[in-house]
Amino acid sequence: MSLRESFSRHIYWPLGQKLKGEYAARAFKELSESQWKSQDEILSKQWQMVRRIVNKAAQEVPYYRQAYRCIGWDFNDKEFSYEDFVNIPKIEKEDVRDHLLEFLNPNYRGRITEGSTSGSTGQSLTVFYNTEHESYSEAARWRAKDWWGVKLGSPHVALWGRHYTGYKDRLSQQIKSYFMNFLLFSAFDIRQHSLKKIWKKICHFKPHIIYGYPSAIFALAEYIKNNNLTSPKLGIKVIMITAESSSTDQRRLIEEVFGCKTANEYGCSETGGFVYECPEGNWHISSELTFIEFLDQKGKPVSPGERGEIFLTHLRNLYMPLIRYRVGDIGGPLAGKCDCGRNLPLMEVSVAKESDIIHLANGESYMSGDLLYINKSVMKAYPSSILRFRVTQKSIDSFEIEVVPGAGQVEKAEHLFEQLMKKQLGKKIQIHFKRVTSVERELSGKLRYFISEVKKNHPS
Ligand SMILES: [Zn+2]
Secondary structure (H helix, E strand, C coil): CCHHHHHHHHHHHHHHHHHHCCCHHHHHHHHHHHCCCCHHHHHHHHHHHHHHHHHHHHHHCHHHHHHHHHCCCCCCCCCCCHHHHCCCCCECHHHHHHCHHHHCCCCCCCCEEEEECCCCCCCCCEEEEEHHHHHHHHHHHHHHHHHCCCCCCCCEEEEECCCCCCHHHHHHHHHHHHHHCEEEEEHHHCCHHHHHHHHHHHHHHCCCEEEECHHHHHHHHHHHHHCCCCCCCCCCCEEEECCCCCCHHHHHHHHHHHCCEEEEEEEECCCEEEEEECCCCCEEECCCCEEEEEECCCCCECCCCCCEEEEEEECCCCCCCCCCEEEEEEEEEECCCCCCCCCCCEEEECCCCHHHEEECCCCCEEECCHHHHHHHHHHHHCCCCEEEEEEEEEECCEEEEEEEECCCCHHHHHHHHHHHHHHHHCCCCEEEEEECCCCCCCCCCCCCCEEECCECCECC
């Protein structure tokens, strides 16, 4: 173990936890033990946690108190069953956006951190996390890395959508990354001329893990392969991909180039990751943090092997509980036991479709996930200006952006959106805005933020 690794693991990280009042080390120990318990024990503990958060929300959080009172739900009955639970209302992003303050528990005392979602349905949200949420989320990710032999403090590389707001921001991130034994690259910097520099730094750093967007890691892998730069002695244990769907071809190339397996992290930006892929290739639900329902169009749970819409109840955030929250993705439960021996339940999530990829005239392609980070930057600069958006690629170089305008500076927000899209996809693209009163859901219930009318190799 290097001195920097040891410093990060034993001094810097525990100190940071102490200062934030978090306890991820204790949570990690608990989660490391609970994953081996029997599935009955795991599910029974999970149900206790569902009762805890629902009862607490019904008693103390204004939105739920009102909503549950309307259906005559008796919350003195703390021992409710699943049959009772499915009668309580589901919630949508719009509910949280329109009633944000009512989702907060006024009785909660403790440290709160604020976050915002990337707006994967074209709509960004403000969310708040308490220390329990932060501690358990970090512990679950740490546990998943541990499945691959990646230890806390060991050298990490991250490639993700970090926009720096200025020199000071970049410097403070660099200092933090140094002590965390972390090398962070912004996925927005993925351009041919930066890839060479990024790859050189990675080879020197010798990470145990690369974490980030598959589209960014794939771009790096393609560059390495096309330029014959493969380095067999890097010793990377896993490439953890997150936030976007990836195709089998992308994963295959990433694994070939980096000489290790890829593992998925699945979650949503409202809560962070809560499903992780183990070395046997199965996706395990972190049941200690989440309760997931897979529901058909009538709202009934689907059977193992079938697919339904994903609804999430997060079990750890007592300050801003999300109960039966529509994530907007399609997935399904899987029966059986994983060969890795862990008894955390299994699930699958629908993979990316060809229509999620932006193909350009110069042959380059981008995952539509890039649009989310553009939207996030626009929301940050002009809050409440764009309530919802959907980009449709009409032809190889033209895009239509439907915008549901809000009360803010809509024109400026649209201008920034256009600038950032051109920065990402090239100046030659044509962008046309169309203001609309709503963006309709797909038949699946999912709200899509990108639709391509262009077929690969057959541009219109
Ligand atoms: Zn497994």
